[in-house]
Structure formats: C-alpha cells, structure tokens
Amino acid sequence: MPIDATLPYDDANVFAKILRGEIPSRKVYEDEFAFAFHDITPQAPVHILVIPKGRYVSWDDFSAHAPEAEIAGFVRAVGQVARDSGLVEPGYRLLANIGGHGHQEVPHLHVHLFGGRPLGPMLSHD
Template sequence: MADGQPQPDCLFCKIVAGEIPATVVRQTELTVAFKDINPQAPVHDLIVPRAHYANAAELAAEAPELAAALLVEAREVAKAEGIAADGYRTVFNTDAHAGQTVFHVHAHVLGGDFLGRFGT
C-alpha cells in the first residue's frame, strides 16, 4: 500500500521536484506533464501525479480522484500540443510485462500522426 510520498530513488519524483530537468509541457497542482525522452510518435508526453504511486492499479485503488485528474490532464495536454482535434492515444503501462520501466504511475499521451490500430 502506497502513501503517495516521494521516493528518493524515483526518476519521476526527482523530475517533479525539479532535481532532474525535463521539457515540461504543463503543470497543475496535482500533475506534471513533460516530453518523453524516447518518443514513439510525433507528440509523446508523459503525465505524472506529483504524488508517488507505483502503477495505475495502485493509483486507482488508493487515489481514484487523482487517477481521474490524470485523464482530465491528458485532454488538456492534447489540446496544448494541438492534437486534440485529430485524436490522441492515452496509455498506462502497469508493471514490467506491460513495458513499465519507471515505477511511478504515468500516462503516455501520443499523437500528431495516424497511429494505426493499437498493437500493430
């Protein structure tokens, strides 16, 4: 069970704290959105909560209002990036077998071109 407290060895907690630089797209009281350093689409941003939760399942169970805030922020990031009108993809990877490599929950917002069917 998580308590949302920053973790000293977490890359995204360090980005949220300003200890590691990132290209920030948007910030709110609850979230920080920044460019992915290994983009998989013309627009590929990450949205992280300021509070630390390991993955989407943990976040949904322990702070559902914060999970909702991440989805609302995905829409705002898509608007800010100019991809909302044409469409965008929001992805949460939960744990290693799904491809999660940083264990601080984060939403990927991808768009800027036709992404095709998911998984192809």
C-alpha cells in the first residue's frame, strides 16, 4: 500500500530492520552511507535496492535534510552498485517511488536498479 512520504520516519519499517540486521537480505554492497541488496520480488533479471543508512523517508526528505557528504556518498554508492553489477553497458533503469502517486511502499528512501534485459517504455500507456 502506498505511503505518505511527508510523515515522520518510522524506525519499524522493513528497511530499517534490514539495516539493523533484524531481517536478512542478500547484500550486494555496503559502505558508510549506503546498503544495497537484491529485491525479494525481482521485476527484472537484475533488481537491486539501494538505501541510504540515514533515516530518510523520501527523496524530498533526503535532499532537504541530509548533509552534503551523505548525499554525495549515496549517489556515488548507487553508481558503484550499477558498475559492479555490469549494468552500465548495455544500460539500466534507476527508479525512486515517492509518496502515494509514486506508489512508494516502504517509508525509507530507496532506489531500484533494474537491468539484465531491455526494459521497454518507462510508463505504460493506459
């Protein structure tokens, strides 16, 4: 169910629990700013989630409140995960769902990296 990205951070969310080691994940990458792991319900042959280690609900929250070093570190981590996963060539999709209209389901900022096959148009034409 989509969440309201303007609500305060909820330490009980699934990604907070993954960061604390309370829920297992298939880790791909970790540094001081970010943690990346395979999605449990992949939508492409490669489907990796990258999350900041800080307590940010959405891209809006992160961009408004994170220190510059944390923003730069997270963006660099996303790029490193894409390179390490062999996605740069032939290409990949980077997606962040924000709030209800964006269909964000977990109230912790995360980006999806999709790849491993041609992905088609970005949005369906309903």
